[in-house]
Amino acid sequence: MLPTTKIHALSPQQGDAELLERWLRARSIGRNLPQPAPYRGGLRLDTNTPEELRRYVFAGPTPEITDIAREIHEPHVFIKMIGAPALLASLVPPRWQLQPPGYLMTREPGRSPVPSLPPGYWLQVQTEFPVTTVRIFAEDDTLAASGYGVEYEGVFIYDRIGTLPAHQHQGLGAAVMAALSGAQQSQAAQRVLVATEAGRGLYTTIGWRVHAPFSTVTIKPPF
The missing domain is CATH 3.40.630.30 (Gcn5-related N-acetyltransferase (GNAT))
Known part of the structure; x- marks a missing residue:
């Protein structure tokens, strides 16, 4: 049985961390993936697929993102963070490349x-x-x-x-x-999704709002 978490009076980043963890745990259930584990201030999910070995997910900027990015040199590993793409890019070495922007979106019950x-x-x-x-x-x-x-x-x-x-x-x-x-x-239940740029246009027309940018970097494999 998965652990439960109670939300009380949280700071914005703590609240984002709770929402992000619940989204990622639910997503893992829906995709038959392992559950994420706490890791250095964020979450680590070992997906072990050809397209994605693992991902590290953070609710906001933190020095641990820089430390993890410096240690990794292999492709197919992703770092994701609630925050603007430029901010995430500033935390990682140049070998990491930004991916198309995403958006954490919510809709009221x-x-x-x-x-x-x-x-x-x-x-x-x-x-x-x-x-x-x-x-x-x-x-x-x-x-x-x-x-x-x-x-x-x-x-x-x-x-x-x-x-x-x-x-x-x-x-x-x-x-x-x-x-x-x-x-x-x-x-x-709080309704949550992560949208692409194209998806954001559809969802805003049916009552969804952007909660925060959701940015991604990875090391692309050599050609």
Whole structure:
């Protein structure tokens, strides 16, 4: 059983650390990854995939980021931090390269909209608590869009929301988000996701707000 954490009166960075840890733990559950472990003021997650050996995640700038970055010379290791990209880049050696910006986003708990689909699509929702999978199919039963939600320790996170190129700009992403929200068991749970630049545009139109920038650096493999 995973440990529980109570949130009392916290400083902004402490509050971010709690939110970030809950998001990362829920994400690990949804992706069948090991749980992150406390590590030098942040969290370490050993993903052990070809694309990502491990990641270090921090709620804000700290000297430990610099120490860890100096020790690592191998590719496929990521350092992630709540904060502006330029700030993270200033903490690591030049061999580390910034990745496209991300955004930690939240939405207040509350009633969920009813998914609205254009003609020619149908929706499938499957929940094996704490994970919910939503898929939208076209008339020929080919997958058009999908996404995952995980409810854990007072948060409900949204993950891997995507629409195939042939089906974009029809509101399918918003329909996936609405269907996931409808599967949320505790309406008091804080809704959380990490968005790309493109995703941020979609989510802000349906009531989400940017809580903070979420920046990433890595060492790219040699060609």
